[in-house]
Amino acid sequence: MLQKLVVIGAGMASGKMLEELLALDAGAYDITLFGAEPRGNYNRIMLSPVLSGDKTYDEIVTHDADWYAANGVKCRFNEAVVKIDRKQKRIISAGGVTEYDKLVVATGSASFMIPVEGNDLPGVIGFRDLDDVTAMLEAAKKPAGKAVVIGGGLLGLEAAAALNEQGMKVTVLHLMGHLMERQLDSAAGYLLQKELESRGIRVICNAHTNAIVGSDKVEAVLLDDQSTHPADIVVMAAGIRPETRLGIESGLHTERGIVVDDAMQTSDPDILALGECVEHDDTVYGLVAPLYDMAKVLARTLIGEAAAFKAPEVSTKLKVTGVDLFSVGDFADEHEEIVFRDPGLGVYKRITLNNDRIVGVVMYGDTNDSNWFFDKLKSSEDISDIRGSLIYGSAAQGIDPLAAVAAMSDDTEICGCNGVCKGTIVTAINGGATDLATIKAVTKASASCGNCTGLVEQVLATTLGDDFVVPTAAGICGCTDLTHEDIRQIIKSTALKSIPAVMQEMGWKTSCGCHVCRPALNYYMIAEWPLEYADDLQSRFVNERNHANIQKDGTYSVMPRMWGGMTTPDELRAIADAADKYNVPAVHVTGGQRIDLLGVQREDLPAMWADLNAAGMVSGHAYSKGLRTVKTCVGSDFCRFGTQDSTGLGIKLEKILWGSWTPHKVKLGVSGCPRNCAEATCKDVGVICVDSGYEVSVAGAAGMELKQTVALAKAATEQEVIDLTVAFIQLYRESAAYLDRPYKWVAKVGIDWVIEQVVEDADNRAALCERFEISQSVYRKDPWAEQATPDYQTQKWNALADLTLEAAQ
Amino acid sequence: MSNWIDIAALDDIQPRGARVVKTHLGCVAIFRNGEDQVFAIDDACPHKKGPLSEGIVHGNAVTCPLHNWVIDLETGMAQGADNGRVNTYEIRVKEGRILLDGARLLARSVA
Numbered sequence: 001m002l003q004k005l006v007v008i009g010a011g012m013a014s015g016k017m018l019e020e021l022l023a024l025d026a027g028a029y030d031i032t033l034f035g036a037e038p039r040g041n042y043n044r045i046m047l048s049p050v051l052s053g054d055k056t057y058d059e060i061v062t063h064d065a066d067w068y069a070a071n072g073v074k075c076r077f078n079e080a081v082v083k084i085d086r087k088q089k090r091i092i093s094a095g096g097v098t099e100y101d102k103l104v105v106a107t108g109s110a111s112f113m114i115p116v117e118g119n120d121l122p123g124v125i126g127f128r129d130l131d132d133v134t135a136m137l138e139a140a141k142k143p144a145g146k147a148v149v150i151g152g153g154l155l156g157l158e159a160a161a162a163l164n165e166q167g168m169k170v171t172v173l174h175l176m177g178h179l180m181e182r183q184l185d186s187a188a189g190y191l192l193q194k195e196l197e198s199r200g201i202r203v204i205c206n207a208h209t210n211a212i213v214g215s216d217k218v219e220a221v222l223l224d225d226q227s228t229h230p231a232d233i234v235v236m237a238a239g240i241r242p243e244t245r246l247g248i249e250s251g252l253h254t255e256r257g258i259v260v261d262d263a264m265q266t267s268d269p270d271i272l273a274l275g276e277c278v279e280h281d282d283t284v285y286g287l288v289a290p291l292y293d294m295a296k297v298l299a300r301t302l303i304g305e306a307a308a309f310k311a312p313e314v315s316t317k318l319k320v321t322g323v324d325l326f327s328v329g330d331f332a333d334e335h336e337e338i339v340f341r342d343p344g345l346g347v348y349k350r351i352t353l354n355n356d357r358i359v360g361v362v363m364y365g366d367t368n369d370s371n372w373f374f375d376k377l378k379s380s381e382d383i384s385d386i387r388g389s390l391i392y393g394s395a396a397q398g399i400d401p402l403a404a405v406a407a408m409s410d411d412t413e414i415c416g417c418n419g420v421c422k423g424t425i426v427t428a429i430n431g432g433a434t435d436l437a438t439i440k441a442v443t444k445a446s447a448s449c450g451n452c453t454g455l456v457e458q459v460l461a462t463t464l465g466d467d468f469v470v471p472t473a474a475g476i477c478g479c480t481d482l483t484h485e486d487i488r489q490i491i492k493s494t495a496l497k498s499i500p501a502v503m504q505e506m507g508w509k510t511s512c513g514c515h516v517c518r519p520a521l522n523y524y525m526i527a528e529w530p531l532e533y534a535d536d537l538q539s540r541f542v543n544e545r546n547h548a549n550i551q552k553d554g555t556y557s558v559m560p561r562m563w564g565g566m567t568t569p570d571e572l573r574a575i576a577d578a579a580d581k582y583n584v585p586a587v588h589v590t591g592g593q594r595i596d597l598l599g600v601q602r603e604d605l606p607a608m609w610a611d612l613n614a615a616g617m618v619s620g621h622a623y624s625k626g627l628r629t630v631k632t633c634v635g636s637d638f639c640r641f642g643t644q645d646s647t648g649l650g651i652k653l654e655k656i657l658w659g660s661w662t663p664h665k666v667k668l669g670v671s672g673c674p675r676n677c678a679e680a681t682c683k684d685v686g687v688i689c690v691d692s693g694y695e696v697s698v699a700g701a702a703g704m705e706l707k708q709t710v711a712l713a714k715a716a717t718e719q720e721v722i723d724l725t726v727a728f729i730q731l732y733r734e735s736a737a738y739l740d741r742p743y744k745w746v747a748k749v750g751i752d753w754v755i756e757q758v759v760e761d762a763d764n765r766a767a768l769c770e771r772f773e774i775s776q777s778v779y780r781k782d783p784w785a786e787q788a789t790p791d792y793q794t795q796k797w798n799a800l801a802d803l804t805l806e807a808a809q
Numbered sequence: 810m811s812n813w814i815d816i817a818a819l820d821d822i823q824p825r826g827a828r829v830v831k832t833h834l835g836c837v838a839i840f841r842n843g844e845d846q847v848f849a850i851d852d853a854c855p856h857k858k859g860p861l862s863e864g865i866v867h868g869n870a871v872t873c874p875l876h877n878w879v880i881d882l883e884t885g886m887a888q889g890a891d892n893g894r895v896n897t898y899e900i901r902v903k904e905g906r907i908l909l910d911g912a913r914l915l916a917r918s919v920a
Binding site: 177337545 | 825831
């Protein structure tokens with residue numbers, strides 16, 4: 001008698017398996033197929049084109065009822081199996097009991113419904129089967145309907161693009177920092193997001209869903225940041241959950257999926273399993289290629305042939321019309337990488353290499369060579385011979401270092417000082433201005449601060465071609481050939497608001513920068529987009545991440561702020577108590593008029609801060625590229641010679657400026673008379689009080705170089721001093737290169753230009769002050785108070801684990 | 810023989826960040842790169858013992874916060890012109906949990 005084979009699940013994996021089995025030996029088994037859906041097998045990965053209207057259901061059917069009938073497979077569609085009885089080798093379904101000799105479990109997976117309130121409201125839809133698609137298409141019929149897609153992975157983005165095609169207003173909420181983070185790196189994720197946004201799809205990353213809101217059906221999605229996103233439907237595409245209930249209930253070994261060996265055998269010798277419901281070698285699969293490999297292996301196992309499933313390399317392509325994207329392999333696991341970017345065309349390619357062999361490929365914008373690279377990866381070909389031109393693909397082409405400038409539109413502003421756009425410069429060049437000096441004279445571009453000189457030269461080069469040779473300026477690090485000044489201007493003029501955006505649009509040569517460029521870019525983002533950009537602590541040097549100054553032995557120094565160098569007996573007692581309590585080995589009085597506690601252990605930092613906070617003190621930022629101290633003398637309050645209240649003015653300045661981030665550290669001094677006891681004339685900003693008012697000077701230095709300040713302006717009132725100081729510091733924040741102290745920056749742009757901007761142009765001064773204040777609305781806060789909290793204790797300050805507590809074995 | 814110890818959840822470490830595990834013979838730094846891979850190396854730069862766990866992570870490397878030596882997280886080798894190496898330890902991520910090979914750590918403390 002024929003052996004009885006029962007298959008649970010009529011999806012793609014079981015369809016392929018039956019095809020293979022019938023081809024190997026059509027008469028091996030008497031086959032019964034159970035399917036929970038009321039139809040046969042269709043190509044589930046083509047559901048997206050059905051949703052977008054590019055295909056119909058009939059076009060994606062692979063095995064219909066006729067095919068099964070013709071091959072002698074008994075179909076029990078629309079009939080869910082509720083129990084496997086392993087002892088008696090039978091299964092139980094609505095139609096009764098069915099006996100088996102061999103059983104194949106192919107129950108697939110279900111959408112993972114994120115566990116928040118309201119996830120069961122009508123209108124919350126998964127994206128796994130045709131019924132889901134039908135429900136979405138129904139919702140899309142409503143004019144101006146709104147859809148929220150939770151999950152920015154492959155499935156979620158295909159759903160979002162398709163619903164957008166159907167005329168819905170779509171918002172994608174993604175938990176992680178960039179789209180498709182399992183397949184793409186941040187650069188490719190950025191390009192993808194830009195493309196989707198250009199189609200009108202809203203994309204919100206780092207979106208933590210708090211609840212789905214609605215009374216009798218879904219109305220909106222609420223995020224943790226309290227923003228709400230109205231929705232007529234919510235598509236759950238946050239991942240899949242292997243459908244393992246039958247396996248668990250019947251006692252099969254099940255982890256995340258039903259565990260199978262290389263032959264697709266479960267822990268029961270008469271039960272096999274394949275597809276998205278299984279786990280093989282700690283891995284669960286969701287893409288079709290490995291499932292087909294499983295199907296071939298399982299079919300051979302069923303007819304008694306030896307076969308073994310081996311996890312294949314899996315490549316990913318997004319099925320969204322007009323988006324060219326390819327990803328394969330473990331592009332995280334590199335020893336070396338080769339990166340190619342063409343900002344003009346929006347192309348990004350990255351190859352990761354291990355031992356002269358390709359181990360991963362990410363491509364965006366141009367995937368023509370994807371198979372060429374994929375073949376080399378699969379065959380582990382040694383590429384050392386063609387390494388130099390590898391990234392250009394099968395048809396090698398040169399890279400254009402001027403692509404970023406060439407890609408700019410004519411109305412992109414090149415010179416911020418004089419408001420000169422690229423088009424104006426190009427017109428001047430075509431009119432005969434073929435060198436920098438003539439361009440300056442004709443258009444005024446780069447004629448003021450000179451920061452944009454490099455860009456103007458690049459416009460000359462792209463317009464004139466070989467007739468103009470760009471004087472070589474060194475890039476800020478090995479990741480780019482652009483200078484700090486170029487980068488700042490391009491960030492401003494093309495409104496780049498994230499580090500991945502900068503790296504792509506300016507053609508970075510590495511995938512995520514280095515310790516030189518990342519802190520600079522993070523600063524430029526903070527300075528340019530204070531309200532929109534979120535500070536990236538991982539791009540900061542240790543001192544600014546830990547809010548303390550690291551010492552040679554890995555301990556830290558702690559220095560509370562003493563406003564204007566003033567303190568009180570209570571503050572001194574609290575500092576002394578902290579020094580005792582935390583066994584501080586050294587206490588030092590600094591040149592900036594405050595007290596430094598040296599040699600503090602990292603783990604003591606938050607507790608020490610909390611103690612100092614409790615005594616009314618805040619961080620002195622004695623570690624930051626930001627406002628350090630405002631040194632003062634006692635002025636007219638006590639001194640026989642004092643002409644003004646220098647202490648009071650110093651305190652006012654410090655309270656306005658503290659917490660601000662600057663390209664390098666900033667120190668101020670306010671002296672009450674020309675005897676200059678506060679040594680104000682070697683500071684970044686120095687104020688000397690005189691009988692008639694105040695003399696404000698800038699750009700001094702007393703470090704590697706010694707420089708006296710140069711006069712900025714005379715002021716009659718304290719408010720004028722404050723405005724001049726704030727405007728000067730804001731101008732420095734907006735235009736200096738990262739790690740240039742003010743004296744270096746002023747030497748580059750010229751004091752005349754600074755005076756023009758800050759002193760002579762009153763409107764500009766007011767605008768600078770206003771922008772500073774906007775930034776301070778975010779950054780004028782005590783980082784100690786913020787980080788001396790229980791949350792930070794567990795997430796940051798504590799060790800991840802303490803193995804010294806484990807008993808010796 | 811391996812002896813996998815469950816250390817923490819992957820999400821307990823920031824992407825491009827690091828935290829330490831205390832052992833009897835000093836701290837081991839656990840790194841997570843931008844692509845969710847983890848690495849375990851001694852938390853002391855071969856140059857002047859700087860705490861590598863406080864460095865900036867880029868690609869599969871970290872820059873020491875004291876004097877900018879760049880250390881490869883996979884091999885523990887100093888990059889560029891600098892010479893030196895730190896110990897590396899077996900580590901893996903399974904179902905969102907970080908597992909560290911305790912056998913190797915223990916062998917070190919016996920040696």
